Amino acid sequence: MADTNILTAEAEQQLRQPIDDAIGKIQDQINVLRQDGTDQVIILSGHIEATKRDKSLSKAEREAAIKADKEALVGARAVESQNKDQVAQLIGEAERYLKAHYRTDYYEYVVKSCAEEKVAAKKAYDEQLASLRADHKQALAELSDRAEIKEQNYVYKNKLFDAKMTYQARQRQIKDRQHAAFVYEYHLLDMLRMSKFSVQENIRQKWENYKYTFNRRDFLLRNGLYFAIIIIFIILAIMTPIIKGTSLLTYNNILNILQQASPQMFLALGVAGLILLTGTDLSIGRMVGMGMTAATIIMHQGINTGSVFGVIFDFSKMNLWVRVIFALAACIVLSTVFTTIAGFFTARFQMHPFISTMANTLIIFGLVTYATKGVSFGAIDPAIPNMIIPKIGGFPSIIIWAIAAIVITWFVWNKTRFGKNLYAVGGNPEAAAVSGISVFAVTLGAFVFAGILYGFGSWLECARMVGSGSAAYGQGWEMNAIAACVVGGVSFTGGIGKISGVVVGVTIFTALTYALTILGIDTNLQFVFSGIIILIAVTLDSLKYVQKK
Numbered sequence: 001m002a003d004t005n006i007l008t009a010e011a012e013q014q015l016r017q018p019i020d021d022a023i024g025k026i027q028d029q030i031n032v033l034r035q036d037g038t039d040q041v042i043i044l045s046g047h048i049e050a051t052k053r054d055k056s057l058s059k060a061e062r063e064a065a066i067k068a069d070k071e072a073l074v075g076a077r078a079v080e081s082q083n084k085d086q087v088a089q090l091i092g093e094a095e096r097y098l099k100a101h102y103r104t105d106y107y108e109y110v111v112k113s114c115a116e117e118k119v120a121a122k123k124a125y126d127e128q129l130a131s132l133r134a135d136h137k138q139a140l141a142e143l144s145d146r147a148e149i150k151e152q153n154y155v156y157k158n159k160l161f162d163a164k165m166t167y168q169a170r171q172r173q174i175k176d177r178q179h180a181a182f183v184y185e186y187h188l189l190d191m192l193r194m195s196k197f198s199v200q201e202n203i204r205q206k207w208e209n210y211k212y213t214f215n216r217r218d219f220l221l222r223n224g225l226y227f228a229i230i231i232i233f234i235i236l237a238i239m240t241p242i243i244k245g246t247s248l249l250t251y252n253n254i255l256n257i258l259q260q261a262s263p264q265m266f267l268a269l270g271v272a273g274l275i276l277l278t279g280t281d282l283s284i285g286r287m288v289g290m291g292m293t294a295a296t297i298i299m300h301q302g303i304n305t306g307s308v309f310g311v312i313f314d315f316s317k318m319n320l321w322v323r324v325i326f327a328l329a330a331c332i333v334l335s336t337v338f339t340t341i342a343g344f345f346t347a348r349f350q351m352h353p354f355i356s357t358m359a360n361t362l363i364i365f366g367l368v369t370y371a372t373k374g375v376s377f378g379a380i381d382p383a384i385p386n387m388i389i390p391k392i393g394g395f396p397s398i399i400i401w402a403i404a405a406i407v408i409t410w411f412v413w414n415k416t417r418f419g420k421n422l423y424a425v426g427g428n429p430e431a432a433a434v435s436g437i438s439v440f441a442v443t444l445g446a447f448v449f450a451g452i453l454y455g456f457g458s459w460l461e462c463a464r465m466v467g468s469g470s471a472a473y474g475q476g477w478e479m480n481a482i483a484a485c486v487v488g489g490v491s492f493t494g495g496i497g498k499i500s501g502v503v504v505g506v507t508i509f510t511a512l513t514y515a516l517t518i519l520g521i522d523t524n525l526q527f528v529f530s531g532i533i534i535l536i537a538v539t540l541d542s543l544k545y546v547q548k549k
Contacts, residue, residue: 037080266457270450279353288474291458296469332455343447427495
């Protein structure tokens with residue numbers, strides 16, 4: 001101990017023993033006080049809940065057992081209340097002791113020991129490498145046969161690999177040791193308080209766990225594309241004032257980006273559920289065109305100038321709110337009908353979504369173009385956008401619609417049985433089917449939910465653009481939606497993805513497109529840029545999957 005700070009396991013245990021003894025003595029007193037109070041409250045409460053679910057008991061037996069438990073529970077709570085102050089006093093005494101002794105008398109010594117162990121392990125590794133190199137060089141000097149030289153090189157590489165693995169294992173052991181010392185304090189607090197921590201303590205534990213589990217390679221694979229895109233966006237933000245004489249990061253530009261992103265958020269959230277199932281949807285753009293056309297016809301200002309299958313519609317005599325709701329219903333119904341068709345063929349006949357949605361693309365575009373002769377239906381009633389997406393103090397409320405969609409989709413994914421089944425089927429459909437999940441129902445449900453979101457998105461886009469619906473509108477939007485999901489970390493391998501990732505992906509993608517447009521980059525080159533991003537994102541996703549395997 002005089003020449004080194006490295007602790008043996010026995011020395012570390014000796015440092016911690018006084019803390020264990022002091023806290024253990026207090027914990028024993030607390031346990032005695034809790035025995036007939038808090039412990040019984042927990043046991044009886046659990047027994048009451050179990051009795052309620054016990055189908056082997058008759059109603060009378062169940063009621064009698066619950067009544068007896070509730071009577072005992074009253075007494076246990078009285079004991080708990082009686083001992084509450086004394087327990088709190090003992091917990092406070094233990095906390096003060098830990099605060100005064102744990103770090104200074106134990107944890108700081110472990111940290112110093114681990115730091116020195118890392119240096120010693122690195123030194124030993126470097127010496128081992130030097131020794132292996134010297135031995136290898138000497139062995140090669142004694143060989144002349146090419147086969148023997150090749151074999152010696154192979155042996156040398158294996159020894160280097162073994163040395164590296166041993167060094168990494170040693171580093172992991174040191175890291176584990178320091179982490180265990182940190183966690184032990186919270187283990188003691190956990191026993192004292194029965195798993196109750198302050199906000200600050202929870203943050204401290206989460207930060208320590210993040211550092212403990214952090215892996216540079218995994219971090220770069222997960223976030224490397226984000227960093228690259230952000231760097232590109234920063235470069236564009238610097239270039240824009242120089243080339244165009246205007247700033248990119250203005251309040252109005254940010255609002256414009258969020259407004260453009262809002263309808264596309266609906267589309268991305270819809271297709272994200274299909275990507276979770278290792279699927280996709282190539283018909284999104286045509287869904288938007290169809291929804292825009294239907295909504296424009298219904299909300300058109302005055303009599304329609306174009307016809308549908310030769311019929312000219314006039315909805316102008318209807319109440320505005322009725323037309324708005326009718327347009328929304330039409331968009332949702334049309335989109336949902338086609339996504340349900342694609343979902344049925346995908347789920348029932350195990351057809352790849354690429355095929356079923358590609359068929360939808362052709363059918364929708366063909367029908368809408370044939371019905372409308374490919375004409376644009378002009379503008380909707382100018383009063384409608386202010387009814388659907390009014391500006392509240394200059395803030396565009398279309399963003400609030402997008403936030404609502406995000407919240408609802410998050411709830412569906414994370415708080416409903418359907419959402420849990422969605423992840424299960426996406427991760428392993430065979431295992432999900434064996435566990436009793438209907439793969440058909442989940443797949444069809446994902447397509448129906450996507451159709452609802454597409455309908456809402458096209459309706460909002462119609463209001464944002466004040467109409468101008470045509471079959472050609474929305475071309476290429478499926479690429480934007482899919483790219484946003486991939487950039488946001490929704491994996492094509494299935495069962496992996498978060499709503500937060502979709503939101504980030506849509507926002508980043510829209511911001512980049514907006515910046516490129518301001519700079520005057522040709523739309524066709526923007527498609528090239530989008531394609532490159534998709535390729536890189538899927539490559540990184542594949543690398544993550546390969547690494548896990």
